[in-house]
Amino acid sequence: MAESICRALRDGALQGEHAPALTIKDSIASPFGFHVFTHLLTQLSSNILAAKSQSRGLVLVAFSRSPSFYLDLLNRKGIDVASSQKCFVVLMNVWELKHCCRIEILDCYTDPLGWKDALLASENGGSLSNEASTGASLCRNVKDMDKLYSSIIELGKGIVGQGKVRFCVAIDSVNEILRHASISSVAGLLSNLRSNDRVSSIFWLSHSDLHEDRVTAVLEYMSSMVASIEPQNQSANGRRCNWESLPLLEHNYWKGRFHVRFKRRNGRVRVMSEEFHVEQSAINFRSISSEDEIVNRSLLPKVQFNLQLSEKEQIDRAKVVLPFEHQGTGKPIQIYDGRRSLTDGKSEAEPVSTGILQTNENSSKGEIIYLRDSDDERPDSDEDPDDDLDI
């Protein structure tokens, strides 16, 4: 549910906890991960702008799109973006400071490995090119995770200043980082960001079919929410239905399912699903209309009946009066002398749990001599077997 994700990102982290982290995962079958990413980015930015969120700024690490793309995007959505440099130099007005969304973009798109720089330096004999004019900071070496981490934190602190105020981090595409660094260093980066107490929440996008399953598993391990984007009907994945009309296929392409798994604090997993529809680069979410629910049945192999008693049941059981229990408590013990009734040796098939053994009668009554008439008469049918019980 996109709303719940936005709320979780907006609310951020509690004191002493890791920051909530979201992985947005898509695949070639339904490649709308970037739409979801930008949707969440704009939502979070508007929340920051309206001061509804825990964080006061956002650091966007841009790998797959240029910073100007993001600035245009946010401006189009009506979010006034101002980088910290402009704020300090141009806007000295406190009102304007409050009403611009503090976003810093770490530009890892323009020159991630420092090649352009090296090229220009060799051509011009040492003069460096301009810094990107949009005010975004340039990162020239994405292979160094420590440097990347410290630049993100510095940028963030630059937005919100010193003190306890937090900021969010959005990473454009983790796949790009993984081209340059190993998964363990990226995992280290993400866990360092999460455990930094200035970071309010963090989210990133990953295309799951660009990597091995292990990488996707690691990213899911590191995150507290996993949002996956799947096509409308899974069955259409494998086979290409040629007989299906092309417009219908195309129509279905723009729709899909949005599944989210939240790892809650109590250790349970909340699973939610929605449908989404992409139209003209805007994405709309709505809840699922049909009734099918995905239930994880494989968790319960052997379920037993409850044979244990609750407190009330135990007390009630203790109150049950059982036969023979009152004897031996001080009254004269009556010893059966073997001459009494004829219900000897007849032990009924009572359930073991009641613990009653049917034995001879031991209260002396008149003697009855009974001779059976025939064998097919049910034995002892005249007698109430419960007469023997001495309650």
Next chain:
Amino acid sequence: MATSKPWTSSFSRNLATVPSSAPGLKYGPNGTIFISSGIPDLDKILGGGFPLGSLVMVMEDAEAPHHMLLLRNFMSQGLVHKQPLLYASPSKDPKGFLGTLPTPGASKDDKSRDRDPENEHGLRIAWQYKKYFGENQHHFDSNRDVKHEYCHDFDLRKPLEKHFISGQHIDCVSILDSPNLAALRDRCAPFLAQFPRNDSSISSAGRISIQSFCAPQCKYSNMEWDMLSFIRSLRSMIRSSNAVAVVTFPPSLLSPSFSRRWQHMADTLLSVRAIPDEDKEMAKLLTGYQDMVGLLNVHKVARINTQVPVILDATTFSIKLQKRRFLVLESLNQAPIDSSSGTSYGTSASCSGSSKSGALDF
């Protein structure tokens, strides 16, 4: 619930010395000595506790932190019994975790679930000849001395008192930055050398806990063969010492063949799993779903000196937090079947209680 009877056979290991009464140790059959896991239910399920010299592995679920509950109880129990502890974790400051260890809970008097099924006091037999015998019940007066109890019930809400932590032999290691496992091995070897296993009496037992061993942020985490050989060497070191090691790892982060190899390395293998939240089907199927936080599976129980396997009645248990404080493991109980569905209790293993025809695999 599986109540364990000690297996008595005519062959039993000769114990050269009289067992000393060190706190926290329990003597079992065949010369096995147990230490408590810190969770009374788990000790009962495993037949006494973790045997000294065994390697316990816990498979984590990436979606839930229940392995931390097991580790916390294990470590606290060791500290309460003054058993030295070595703790390794992938965080930068492992000492911080010691602050979250639970303290032993209230005394046994107020526990309402203290029903000892092995005690004959609990069974009422209405028997005609009872009056001739009088009270000849055996009084199993188990040692209820709180300080030297074998297994404490830990209150997860209150942290462990400082005096248990300070002045103890606690060694904390961070495995985050080490490029290979030589450093960890170098810490484990001298630690375990303090508890050699020989025929003399045991002074104390040691505990090692390693959390999230193949966590992805550790630098060695893609060296799968190295990690496997570390586990193997740890296991061999543990075998010849009076210690228990608990290692937790997330199997989803390993390749399937390595995950299997690691599982084979374990003497006792447990796994914890998350359960879905607000799942109506599961709530209908199980009683006590509201209190459950997760599931615990027992895959393997250590049997070191014997050929007799442990066959448990049930291998899946629900993890509950009683009064939000005490960790309780219960076997899964089926909720009463709705009478309107028309099926009776007598139907066999297939659960036909729910009206939806979800196929349940047993």
